[in-house]
Amino acid sequence: MKVKSLAKKTAFYLAIIVVWQGLYSANIWPPSIFPSPYNVGQTLWYGAIDGSLWLGIGTSLWRLAAGFAIAAFGGIALGIFMARVQTVNETIGSIILGLQSIPSVAWAPLAIIWFGLTDAGIIFVTVAGALFAVTINTYTGVKSINPDYIAAAQNMGAKGEQLITKVLIPAAFPYLITGFKQGWAFGWRGVVGAELLFSFLGLGFLLNIGRQLSDVSQVLAMMLVIMIIGIVIDGLIFKRLEDKVMARWGLR
Amino acid sequence: MAKLEAKNIVKYFDHDGQPLKALGGINFTVEEGDFVCLVGPSGCGKSTFLRIAAGLQKPDEGQILLDNRPITKTGPDRIMVFQEGALFPWLKVRDNVEFGLKIAGIPETERHQISDRYLDMMQLSKFANSYTYQLSTGMRQRVAIARALVMDPEILLMDEPFAALDAQTRDLLLVEMQMIWQKTKKTIIFVTHSISESTVLGNKVVVFTHRPSTIKKIIPIDHPRPRLAEDETLIQYQKEISALLRPEVKATEEKS
Numbered sequence: 001m002k003v004k005s006l007a008k009k010t011a012f013y014l015a016i017i018v019v020w021q022g023l024y025s026a027n028i029w030p031p032s033i034f035p036s037p038y039n040v041g042q043t044l045w046y047g048a049i050d051g052s053l054w055l056g057i058g059t060s061l062w063r064l065a066a067g068f069a070i071a072a073f074g075g076i077a078l079g080i081f082m083a084r085v086q087t088v089n090e091t092i093g094s095i096i097l098g099l100q101s102i103p104s105v106a107w108a109p110l111a112i113i114w115f116g117l118t119d120a121g122i123i124f125v126t127v128a129g130a131l132f133a134v135t136i137n138t139y140t141g142v143k144s145i146n147p148d149y150i151a152a153a154q155n156m157g158a159k160g161e162q163l164i165t166k167v168l169i170p171a172a173f174p175y176l177i178t179g180f181k182q183g184w185a186f187g188w189r190g191v192v193g194a195e196l197l198f199s200f201l202g203l204g205f206l207l208n209i210g211r212q213l214s215d216v217s218q219v220l221a222m223m224l225v226i227m228i229i230g231i232v233i234d235g236l237i238f239k240r241l242e243d244k245v246m247a248r249w250g251l252r
Numbered sequence: 253m254a255k256l257e258a259k260n261i262v263k264y265f266d267h268d269g270q271p272l273k274a275l276g277g278i279n280f281t282v283e284e285g286d287f288v289c290l291v292g293p294s295g296c297g298k299s300t301f302l303r304i305a306a307g308l309q310k311p312d313e314g315q316i317l318l319d320n321r322p323i324t325k326t327g328p329d330r331i332m333v334f335q336e337g338a339l340f341p342w343l344k345v346r347d348n349v350e351f352g353l354k355i356a357g358i359p360e361t362e363r364h365q366i367s368d369r370y371l372d373m374m375q376l377s378k379f380a381n382s383y384t385y386q387l388s389t390g391m392r393q394r395v396a397i398a399r400a401l402v403m404d405p406e407i408l409l410m411d412e413p414f415a416a417l418d419a420q421t422r423d424l425l426l427v428e429m430q431m432i433w434q435k436t437k438k439t440i441i442f443v444t445h446s447i448s449e450s451t452v453l454g455n456k457v458v459v460f461t462h463r464p465s466t467i468k469k470i471i472p473i474d475h476p477r478p479r480l481a482e483d484e485t486l487i488q489y490q491k492e493i494s495a496l497l498r499p500e501v502k503a504t505e506e507k508s
Contacts, residue, residue, distance in 0.1 A: 148338035151308050156352030156403060157328045166355070170342040249341050250385025 035217040040224065043217040052206065057225065060202040063119060064191050067126025068184050075131050075179060079138025080168055093139070096132055104129025104186055105193030112198065122194040122202070129190030130183035137182065141175025142168055173245055181238045185230070192226055203229075255319065255439050256282040256305065256407060262313035262464075263300055274300055276464025277314070282407075282441060287433050289450035290443045291493065292460025293504040298443045302409050305441065306332045318406065328352055331405040335412045337396040339384040345395050346371065346380040352403045370398040373432070390421035397429075401436065410442040414449065423481070426452050430477050447497070448481040451489045459496050462503040468496055 017037050024036040031039070047053030082089045082096070107128040108121075115121035145168065153167040169176070195204025203226055210218030261278040264271040274297035282288050290298040303309040305316050307326035315322045318330065331352075339348050346367055347354075353363045371377045374394040384392055393413050400408055414422045426449065433440060433453075444450050450457045451473055459468040471493065475485045 146338065148334045148336065149340060151303075151306075151326075152332065152334060152338040153351070153355075155306055155308065155326050155328070155330075155332050156399075157355045158351075162355055166351075167340070171340070173342065248383065250383060 032214065033216060035220060039217040040221045043215075043221040044225070047206075047221070053225070056201070056203045056206045056222075057229070060191050060195065060204070061229070063122050063126060063195075063202065064184070064188055066119075067123045067191065068130055068187050070123070071127045071130035071183055071187060072134055072180060074127070075134025075183065076138050076169065076176065078131075079135045079179075080142055080164060082135070082139045083142035084168075089139075096135055096139075099128075100132035100136060102128075103193075104190030105197065107190070108194050108197045111194065117198050117200050119200075122191060122198055122200070125194035126187045126190040130187035133182035133186055134176070134179040137175045137179025138172060141172030141179075144175065145171040174249055174251060177238065177242050177245055181234070181242070184233065184238065188226075188230060188233075253284065254281045254317075255284040255286065256441070257317040257320075258301070258305075258314070259317065260314035261301065261304060261311045261316065263297060263304065263309070263311050265297075265300075273464035275311070276466050278460075278465070278467060280458055280467050280470060282439060285437050285439055286456060287440045287454050288442065288456045288458060289454030290441065290458045290460060291445065291447060291450045291497065292465060293462050293497065293501045294445060295504060296460045296462055296465040296500070298460050298465075299411050302332065302411050302441060302443050305407070306330050306409050308332070328356070328403045329406040330409055331400040331403045331407075332409040332411060333393075333396050333400050333413045335415055337384075337392045337413075339392055339395055339399070341384055343384075344380070345376060345382050345384065345387070348384060348395055349376075349398045349402055351399060366402050367398075370401050373401070373435070374398040374428075388421075390417050390425065393417065393425065397432070401432070401438075406439065408438050408440045410440065412443055412445065415445065422449075426481070427478055429453060430479065434477065447490050447493045448486070450493065451475075451486045452479045452481050457489070457493060459493060460500075462500045463507070468500065 020037050024031070024034060028034070044053065047056075078092070078096075082093045104125055107125045111121040111124040111128075115124055149167060149171050150163070153163055158167060191202065192204040192207070195202035196208050199205055199208055203222055207219060207222040207226075210216070210222060258278050258280050261275050262273070263275040265274045266272070274295075278301055290301065292298045300309060304311050305323065307323050307330065317323070323330070340351065343351065346364075349367045349371060350363045353366060358366075367380075368377070371380055374397060376391070376394055376398060379387060379391065379395075384395060387395065396413065414425055417425065430453065432438075440453075442450075442453055444453075454473055457471045457473060459471065460466075461468045471489065473486070473489055475483060475489075479486060
């Protein structure tokens with residue numbers, strides 16, 4: 001079954017490349033607008049050799065990791081606070097959904113004014129993108145905990161920090177993972193979007209360089225890399241984490 | 253001396269924004285080492301009474317005294333066993349059983365010694381490393397009982413713990429529950445909707461009236477253990493309790 005699925009995927013991607021090459025060979029558009037798969041591959045290869053690609057990937061991933069870590073920590077804290085304290089939910093909670101609807105890159109102008117063209121500014125945009133998704137899912141998760149779990153834990157003497165770390169967080173964990181999955185994806189968009197505007201290293205910067213040089217291969221190559229990183233992070237980290245948690249919680 | 257004393261406990265439910273008097277002044281006493289079963293029509297507030305005794309809810313009037321001190325908050329001296337067990341699905345059986353000990357900061361080797369003893373008593377030793385979803389409902393309730401017993405509470409509060417079990421498993425656990433009580437000499441308050449269960453387990457059966465409920469009668473069950481539900485003497489008791497409950501159930505039906 002797994003082999004079959006892999007074969008299907010391989011065939012699909014090969015077909016894309018074949019069609020792409022076919023369109024290129026048909027000479028409908030000039031190569032400066034529509035490059036061949038080979039051109040894009042060559043751009044990636046050069047980038048890998050001179051190290052600029054790795055620097056770009058490394059820089060963007062660093063920013064993502066830093067922003068995501070802050071958002072995950074803050075989002076969990078805020079979500080629990082909202083779920084457990086009625087007043088917090090009625091006040092802060094009411095604007096979280098509104099904040100969530102702001103596209104992460106719309107935070108970039110504010111970040112530039114506050115932090116200048118720095119890493120901190122880009123990380124700020126990433127946090128703004130990821131934080132509210134984690135918050136909302138944590139809130140929902142804590143609200144859906146079987147009240148008997150909390151009563152039983154309190155009955156056995158758990159309170160304060162112990163109640164949070166030993167009951168609330170593990171009980172809400174399946175929801176936290178949903179929050180992480182959404183949060184990192186929003187955060188990743190934030191990183192790339194901010195890098196486009198900040199023009200200060202990273203994959204978004206390399207993408208913008210491609211546009212400035214009218215190098216369409218560079219543009220497509222960077223988009224490809226951004227997408228592949230998305231697939232890898234989701235599949236390698238979050239999908240695995242999710243499977244593990246679902247199995248352990250007996251949800252599957 | 254009275255271990256636990258309920259003094260005029262009154263509790264209102266919120267019924268679509270209207271206060272509904274559920275407990276209308278509950279008074280009774282539980283002696284040290286008693287096995288007291290509470291029976292009553294559904295919705296009469298017997299489970300609520302248990303939660304008040306556990307300190308998980310507050311009464312609107314009156315108070316419950318434990319060793320002459322009023323109960324104000326929840327604590328491990330009164331451990332509750334929930335109807336659905338309320339076991340933590342993210343923990344293995346052993347970690348579930350040791351949860352309260354860990355909260356109390358008891359070191360690992362000591363925790364293991366204590367949990368081993370109760371896992372053995374509840375015949376759970378070979379499931380120590382299983383997750384709770386891998387167990388049958390009956391096994392899960394054994395884990396819940398073990399988790400309560402490790403805390404060595406003054407009083408064990410059990411809220412219909414066998415209600416979701418099939419008949420065979422329940423019969424087995426009824427026998428074991430009597431042995432646990434005899435072995436540990438715990439004071440137990442046990443809420444049930446099953447009259448036969450109450451006569452098998454309790455040395456006192458407390459019969460609640462319909463809402464706003466008060467105590468209708470307290471019946472001491474005088475019969476040697478181990479008891480079985482079909483014992484002749486117990487059937488006489490069951491008939492008596494049934495007769496007491498019939499008008500209460502009828503009144504409850506008519507109200508809803």
